[in-house]
Amino acid sequence: MTTRILQISDTHLSPVHTHFQSNYERLLEWMAESPPDLVIVTGDLSLDGADQDADLRFAAEQLARLPAPWRAIPGNHDVGDYPVLGGHQPTDATRMARWRDVLGADHFMEDVPGWRLIGLNTQTLGSGLPEEAAQDAALHGAVAGAGGRALALFLHKPLCQHRLDDTVVDYWPVLQPARDALVAAFGATPPRFVASGHIHQWRDHAPDGLRQIWAPPVSFIVGEDRQPSIGSKLIGVVEHLLHEDGTHDSRLLLPERLALNDLSRLPQLYARPAAAA
Numbered sequence: 001m002t003t004r005i006l007q008i009s010d011t012h013l014s015p016v017h018t019h020f021q022s023n024y025e026r027l028l029e030w031m032a033e034s035p036p037d038l039v040i041v042t043g044d045l046s047l048d049g050a051d052q053d054a055d056l057r058f059a060a061e062q063l064a065r066l067p068a069p070w071r072a073i074p075g076n077h078d079v080g081d082y083p084v085l086g087g088h089q090p091t092d093a094t095r096m097a098r099w100r101d102v103l104g105a106d107h108f109m110e111d112v113p114g115w116r117l118i119g120l121n122t123q124t125l126g127s128g129l130p131e132e133a134a135q136d137a138a139l140h141g142a143v144a145g146a147g148g149r150a151l152a153l154f155l156h157k158p159l160c161q162h163r164l165d166d167t168v169v170d171y172w173p174v175l176q177p178a179r180d181a182l183v184a185a186f187g188a189t190p191p192r193f194v195a196s197g198h199i200h201q202w203r204d205h206a207p208d209g210l211r212q213i214w215a216p217p218v219s220f221i222v223g224e225d226r227q228p229s230i231g232s233k234l235i236g237v238v239e240h241l242l243h244e245d246g247t248h249d250s251r252l253l254l255p256e257r258l259a260l261n262d263l264s265r266l267p268q269l270y271a272r273p274a275a276a277a
């Protein structure tokens with residue numbers, strides 16, 4: 001048996017700033033033609049749910065329209081970001097409470113034949129918030145109880161930009177020491193792949209032997225003047241075919257008629273477009 005999962009990411013939806021709604025509508029139409037077994041949404045559901053209750057609620061309403069069961073984890077635009085980065089929306093108790101109120105749990109575990117899927121909230125890592133400790137306990141329990149199933153990990157921020165031992169502190173990846181702790185939690189059974197969003201670029205690579213798949217956004221790319229290409233700037237989704245024997249086929253899909261929105265041409269949406277992904 002094979003489980004077909006569609007990973008969508010970075011929809012950046014809002015009831016007020018509707019620039020990306022048409023791509024979402026087209027995605028729903030496309031998905032309805034051949035619904036997957038499960039949709040996994042890897043964060044930045046909302047344009048500004050970190051501050052706007054209406055944005056997060058609207059994004060949740062939009063996910064409810066998906067033609068398949070779905071699971072979602074938050075991104076920085078939903079619950080805030082690492083305080084060390086100095087932004088104006090640190091992940092905190094208020095923002096986590098808003099997420100919990102609107103969307104429920106911030107992490108998930110889901111079993112399908114031959115596989116255990118683990119979705120984590122990258123935004124609380126290193127925060128000391130109670131949600132971080134609860135997630136850590138859930139992760140260790142999920143790995144310990146996998147019972148030989150293949151593991152797949154879903155995140156908003158990628159584990160690293162280049163290599164797992166990167167030390168640069170910037171906006172893009174999970175930062176140290178949380179990255180090392182996350183990898184260590186898997187012990188002798190590393191995930192078969194790590195699937196993430198946030199960068200708004202498609203990339204499929206295996207630094208240090210760990211396959212990392214960056215989902216492209218559904219909403220917008222960021223122009224070269226504000227974000228250099230490291231992968232491919234395009235609009236699309238990722239299909240993960242998970243076979244019961246623990247093998248998988250993951251590939252980029254490009255539904256037709258999704259507009260290649262460029263945030264650089266919409267500077268009014270985020271005050272600091274360089275940190276808008």
Ligand SMILES: [Fe+2]
Nearest residue numbers: 075076198277
């Ligand atoms: Fe993000």
Ligand SMILES: [Fe+2]
Nearest residue numbers: 010044198277
């Ligand atoms: Fe994003």
